Amino acid sequence: MTRLATLPRLDCPNDLRTLADLTAARIGLARSGSSLSTSELLAFDRDHARARDAVHLPFDVPAIEQALRVRGLDSMALQSAALDRACYLQRPDLGRRLSSAGRAALQTHRQSQASSRSATDAADPDHASSRTLAPDVAVIVADGLSARAIHDNAVPFLDAWLPLARSQGWRLATTVVASQARVALADEIGAALRARLSVILIGERPGLSAADSMGIYLTYQPRPGRNDAERNCISNIRTGGLAYAEAAQLLTGLIVGAFRQGLSGVGLKDDRTLINPRALS
């Protein structure tokens, strides 16, 4: 009967704030009557306002593409079949498919890649084989349920991860910046880019404690119809959450494992403990 002894001694039982140090839950709140005091009410509303803004903040695609260009990465902007935020929130199925314009753009991109490859291959047949190989990793940067999470975290994360990817010698596909996107949109994009593996950086559903949390989902041999059990997830990447360097290490380890084992998802074992994915799909 010593489990309660894990509670610290409450030297000042009048002060409920003593309890509040023991959990991030909102306890020991000041009351007026039985209702919340003004300061507590405002604190809650502030946190909710941040979460709401994060859900509806427009995705700044040009800024992301500009940052990618500075880092020597070419990119293309695509939209899902969900045309606006209201549609996106009500029709997750549309957020998992490309718009017809997006699909056409990817096809054009692939054809131009193929023709430029065959032209250079013809001119320089000795090195043709390496150039015609499909990309190893398709990176997709997607708004998901929090554009703010991507604005704040996507580029700093890539700065931590790109050196690791280069040291592994992985060929990267054109980076796709996807709007109104759900996780599974990476399946269609990854398949269209003929990538061996897709990595999608995506804004997680904002909570009251954090509205800027980014998640990363990895899928080996992406193609439409993959299910969530075939993906691996790294969650809660943000300032005050999982650090960029640590997330970059985790992702690199998972990709190495996926290529080695030829799979991703629940069958992919990693020595490091993953943080549980948060609900977002």
Add this chain to the structure above:
Amino acid sequence: MATYRARLGTTSYCFEGLGDLLAKASPLKSGDGLAGVAARSEEERIAARYALADLPLSTFLNEAIIPYESDAVTRLILDTHDAVAFQLVASMTVGEFRDWLLAYETDTACLSALAPGLTPEMVAAVSKLMRNQDLILVASKTSVVTRFRTSIGLPGRLSTRLQPNHPTDDVTGIAASILDGLLNGSGDAVIGINPATDNVQTATHLLQLLDELRLRFEMPVQSCVLAHLTNTLLAIERGAPVDLVFQSIAGTEGANNSFGINLALLQEALDAGRALGRGSIGNNLMYFETGQGSALSANAHHNIDQQTLEARAYGVARQFEPLLVNTVVGFIGPEYLYDGKQIIRAGLEDHCCGKLLGVPMGCDICYTNHAEADQNDMDNLLTLLGVAGVNFIMGVPGADDIMLYYQSTSFHDANYLRQVLKRPPAPEFEAWLARIGIIDTHGRLAPPGLAAPLLQALAQQTGDEHP
């Protein structure tokens, strides 16, 4: 499959089977749009309601919306139907049934006697013809009282589930939230923890903590760790102090399979819980959670609308004489219930339908941050359900669940409702709150400046044991 028709002006509308008719008659919900079963226009919706109003109630005993042969929930509903109780309304159409429910003469005793004669499809059908105020009035005439260590659902009472979740199941953090809840008068429905990790060891550890707290402070409460039923069965086998057995349930066999359960397993769990004999004043011990949209998200919805399937989940629940049935109404997200208006409607429908079926309904009045809803919408639903006589609501610290990432109702929200509607907690718990000094003789919380004896006792006892 029968075809149902209605003519509005010069336009004829045709509905293929009862499922189509019920879906098209449903108030607008994003989940029915996602499933592709919703009415295509407002007029079609009303045409479906005209056709539904003329439908004999007995039709639902002759035409199953999901075939008897292929669905265990359909078999349960039809095999356990009480034809004698049904006699009272057997000759009515759905429209006449609504009128009858609203009549002065239809009182609590009447509705209690009728409950076993109603099927989930009947109550779903009539609810589609009801305005929000009808759902509130009819529900307020029902009474479903259940007991374990407290009496829940007594007229004029309101109970709360204390929900002290923690993202890593930290025992100290959970205990702190429990104490804060108790000091705010919360916890008479259940002290129920959603574990962050679903394993037997964690569940057992938390159950021991809860039982120790209960015994030390002689609290008339029941506890629950909302683990999967199979884990709770294992915990029982290992001697853990299990009060309530929790499980999420849904309205189709396929959706229940996706939850990893079936009817036989539910019966096994009920028997195992009852064998422990831990209830002091009653043996209702199942705690079920449900919510519109769960069958569609499991792709097991058979093209039936989400509200009708939700009512069928209550048909499953009542077979196992639960202590608590909780519709977690806005948790599922805006693809099923888009905004405050849809969440409020669904909460009122679920509560009324459950109560008509004789199920002890409570509601997790809640929303996620990507739904078009906020705490004001929850205040509205909270007040409406209070007027409707809901058995219990949630008490989450500051309304913010830091493990499940959604917003519900706080201890303070429950106390608001107690004040405006004069609804104290369950009598056994109320007496304990008064005895230990958390509330005064007027039912008011002790002023924050005064030390509650509970906290003092805890300070001493934990201090004594602390190394």
